[in-house]
Amino acid sequence: MEATKKKIGRPTTSPKNTMIRVRMDDETIKKMDSCAKKLNTTRSEIIRNSIVEFYQKMNK
Template sequence: MSSKKMGRPPSDNPKSDLIRVRVDQAILNKLDACTEKLNTNRSDVIRKGIEKMYDDLQK
């Protein structure tokens, strides 16, 4: 038997913090439209949005 663990290897940047946000249906529709257009998931779209806002504020 192998002593290695099975499964996904540990991440270099684990995403362990959870944020819950209330949105209306219009915002949810826009978020889902972005996920389809970018072929990604809601979390990635939100992360990219936060990064973009942060970068804009640093200018």
């Protein structure tokens, strides 16, 4: 019998399939890392949340 491969990580209803690269200055990185540490989250989550918040403000 052939073994089935298990996916790594938690199941999600919103898969993150696209990766982007951005250039940031050191000060922006420090601010982002400070936010991530205070909120106990990742850089990626800080960026995603910031985009959602910015989008909501634009569409008021």
